[in-house]
Amino acid sequence: xxxxxxxxxxxxxxxxxxxxxxxxxxxxxxxxxxxxxxxxxxxxxxxxxxxxxxxxxxxxxxxxxxxxxxxxxxxxxxxxxxxxxxxxxxxxxxxxxxxxxxxxxxxxxxx
Amino acid sequence: xxxxxxxxxxxxxxxxxxxxxxxxxxxxxxxxxxxxxxxxxxxxxxxxxxxxxxxxxxxxxxxxxxxxxxxxxxxxxxxxxxxxxxxxxxxxxxxxxxxxxxxxxxxxxxxx
Numbered sequence: 001x002x003x004x005x006x007x008x009x010x011x012x013x014x015x016x017x018x019x020x021x022x023x024x025x026x027x028x029x030x031x032x033x034x035x036x037x038x039x040x041x042x043x044x045x046x047x048x049x050x051x052x053x054x055x056x057x058x059x060x061x062x063x064x065x066x067x068x069x070x071x072x073x074x075x076x077x078x079x080x081x082x083x084x085x086x087x088x089x090x091x092x093x094x095x096x097x098x099x100x101x102x103x104x105x106x107x108x109x110x111x
Numbered sequence: 112x113x114x115x116x117x118x119x120x121x122x123x124x125x126x127x128x129x130x131x132x133x134x135x136x137x138x139x140x141x142x143x144x145x146x147x148x149x150x151x152x153x154x155x156x157x158x159x160x161x162x163x164x165x166x167x168x169x170x171x172x173x174x175x176x177x178x179x180x181x182x183x184x185x186x187x188x189x190x191x192x193x194x195x196x197x198x199x200x201x202x203x204x205x206x207x208x209x210x211x212x213x214x215x216x217x218x219x220x221x222x223x
Contacts, residue, residue, distance in 0.1 A: 042215060043200075056210070090155065094209065096209075097204075099145070099157060099160060105153070
């Protein structure tokens with residue numbers, strides 16, 4: 001099983017809202033990733049967690065706050081987003097270093 | 112730094128045509144190489160991979176060979192179907208924490 005699940009599938013939020021994206025995998029992977037993808041562009045890496053510790057932060061604005069509560073779960077907390085943050089947010093997981101398996105994504109619209 | 116150059120799209124083919132999508136990369140060492148596919152409205156799916164020189168990755172009729180001498184990983188399929196319409200991403204995996212270096216993506220449209 002190579003499934004990564006993400007909830008919600010769609011999210012619409014205002015600029016003053018606080019919301020969270022969730023990602024889950026049960027493959028025993030120890031690395032988890034958040035990517036942002038704008039229309040007709042490749043995914044851009046935002047954060048990497050390795051063994052539940054944040055190992056890479058690609059200079060992402062503080063209005064995005066990742067959290068890894070355990071080895072199977074990854075959250076992305078959103079606060080005071082801007083309309084330009086509207087995008088598809090993808091989660092992925094892998095063994096420590098190896099093939100990354102992606103979830104279906106959350107399509108976020110910021111009004 | 113590491114980079115990848117991927118054939119620009121969109122590419123439009125008729126069903127049963129031959130497909131080639133070119134991908135060349137610049138990377139230190141010997142990166143693993145991946146092709147991902149993204150169908151409309153979906154996330155990325157791993158299509159195939161190769162981890163060392165001369166390896167051939169294959170899946171669903173698609174193939175790509177790791178060519179170290181030309182630093183290339185071109186994607187091919189002998190006979191495309193309408194259901195292959197999607198965006199294809201070439202992605203070497205760099206040495207920095209396993210980061211994927213994505214190409215710009217090639218949009219493929221297959222007409223019946």
